[in-house]
Amino acid sequence: MQLYLYKKGQGYYTRLWGAIACFALAAIGCYRMYQILTGTTNNPWVYTIIPAAILAVITFCIYWLQNRPKVADFLITAESELKKVTWSSKDQIITSTIVVLAVVVILALLLGGIDVLFRLVFTVIGLYN
Known part of the structure; x- marks a missing residue:
């Protein structure tokens, strides 16, 4: 069949x-x-x-x-x-990964610093214990 x-x-x-x-x-x-x-x-x-x-x-x-x-x-x-897709080379992938990780770390440090700053300001004015 x-x-x-x-x-x-x-x-x-x-x-x-x-x-x-x-x-x-x-x-x-x-x-x-x-x-x-x-x-x-x-x-x-x-x-x-x-x-x-x-x-x-x-x-x-x-x-x-x-x-x-x-x-x-x-x-x-x-x-x-x-x-038709052109796939990235190994070097491009490594470079892109490093850039993404660096940006994530920088943003995490920036947001953490802003959080500490706000906590300090709110503690000084008495809104946070």
């Missing part, structure tokens, strides 16, 4: 990793359901088949949703836009 894939070959990685992420979330949820059902019933058919059936339905829904023209076109466009 040949599965139909809308615009096959386009948006491959976005579809693949999107499906893997959705499946992983569904599998975690179904495993949690399995754990809960195991504690509430002694029937192995109930606590095994129900989460497996739900996971199968979710998997089919993921496949069906990714073949919808609007969703598939969005994923294809998203992948093409990601290919």
